[in-house]
Amino acid sequence: MYQERSWYKEIYSQVLQDMVRRVGLAFDRYLKGDSQGKRSGKPRFKGKGRYHSFTYTQAENDWIVGNRVNLPKLGTIKLIQHRPLPEGFDVKTAIISKKADGWYITFSLLDESVPTINPDIDIEKSVGIDLGLKDFLVTSDGLHVPIPQYYRKAQKRLAKEQRKLAHKKNKASKRRAKQVRKVAKLHAKIARQRKEFHHKIAVLLLRKYEVIAHENLNIKGLARTRLAKSVHDAGWGTFITILANKAERAGCLTIGVNPSGTTQICSDCDAHVPKTLIDRWHSCPYCGLELDRDENSGRNMLKRAEGAPQEAPLGCHPVLKARRVRSDGWTMKREARTQSAG
Numbered sequence: 001m002y003q004e005r006s007w008y009k010e011i012y013s014q015v016l017q018d019m020v021r022r023v024g025l026a027f028d029r030y031l032k033g034d035s036q037g038k039r040s041g042k043p044r045f046k047g048k049g050r051y052h053s054f055t056y057t058q059a060e061n062d063w064i065v066g067n068r069v070n071l072p073k074l075g076t077i078k079l080i081q082h083r084p085l086p087e088g089f090d091v092k093t094a095i096i097s098k099k100a101d102g103w104y105i106t107f108s109l110l111d112e113s114v115p116t117i118n119p120d121i122d123i124e125k126s127v128g129i130d131l132g133l134k135d136f137l138v139t140s141d142g143l144h145v146p147i148p149q150y151y152r153k154a155q156k157r158l159a160k161e162q163r164k165l166a167h168k169k170n171k172a173s174k175r176r177a178k179q180v181r182k183v184a185k186l187h188a189k190i191a192r193q194r195k196e197f198h199h200k201i202a203v204l205l206l207r208k209y210e211v212i213a214h215e216n217l218n219i220k221g222l223a224r225t226r227l228a229k230s231v232h233d234a235g236w237g238t239f240i241t242i243l244a245n246k247a248e249r250a251g252c253l254t255i256g257v258n259p260s261g262t263t264q265i266c267s268d269c270d271a272h273v274p275k276t277l278i279d280r281w282h283s284c285p286y287c288g289l290e291l292d293r294d295e296n297s298g299r300n301m302l303k304r305a306e307g308a309p310q311e312a313p314l315g316c317h318p319v320l321k322a323r324r325v326r327s328d329g330w331t332m333k334r335e336a337r338t339q340s341a342g
């Protein structure tokens with residue numbers, strides 16, 4: 001190999017091995033499909049211009065010295081460290097990736113502690129959340145988390161810069177190339193802001209609640225009914241994933257429920273109270289319940305998670321099980337494990 005492609009000598013062996021692994025993965029996904037059996041398209045040739053990252057599969061803690069990082073075959077490189085590596089963890093891999101505004105390095109750490117569900121999970125500290133466009137989320141007990149202003153501003157700016165780009169028709173022009181970079185940088189910035197916001201909100205929720213019910217975003221056919229949501233922002237899925245991961249680490253539970261009809265049903269008396277997208281208020285003519293539309297939806301979410309009649313048959317639901325478990329004297333840990341495995 002080295003005779004034919006002498007430039008490979010300049011690349012660290014682990015990095016090359018990882019490339020082979022990536023190609024293998026691409027073919028596996030094409031031929032066998034992923035864990036859910038979903039197959040990807042036929043792998044294409046990927047020239048050097050289409051590689052945006054490479055991986056050191058066995059990085060070491062001592063690669064970072066002060067504000068520099070030592071990378072095999074690349075040497076010492078200046079580094080802006082966003083946060084110090086936590087004590088007592090071993091660095092496993094380092095991924096170098098190229099983004100619109102520079103090069104990034106991501107270390108993954110080995111954490112040997114096994115997350116366990118808190119045996120004393122407090123079911124009273126449960127909440128339902130409704131993800132939306134007006135507010136980012138609304139909880140069943142009336143907390144409104146707005147979409148941050150800076151995020152909206154950045155998106156407006158992005159739209160503006162994208163319009164400018166559309167006007168630059170000459171594909172070979174330098175000005176256009178410059179504008180492409182500008183748009184890409186803004187995209188990267190927004191993605192980072194969103195991620196940070198998601199983490200912040202997840203932490204905020206988990207500090208207050210131990211069981212969080214949310215709409216299950218993976219239900220097929222949902223896209224049609226909730227198109228307005230999915231079109232505007234694909235961020236909910238990422239948020240739920242972040243929340244679920246953090247919850248597991250904190251020993252809390254997140255439960256996805258079928259969201260169909262949660263806006264239309266009265267969370268108090270289960271009556272059907274039709275609303276259009278612009279109706280922001282739930283006003284029940286049957287039981288007289290008056291509250292915010294999204295709050296009502298959040299309450300329904302929580303009700304479904306608790307196994308209210310409209311949801312799964314009694315006893316099937318994890319939270320209900322959890323309740324039973326407590327009276328039976330089973331450990332919560334064991335039940336929770338089965339829940340996450342299923």
Ligand SMILES: [Zn+2]
Nearest residue numbers: 266269284287
């Ligand atoms: Zn009602």
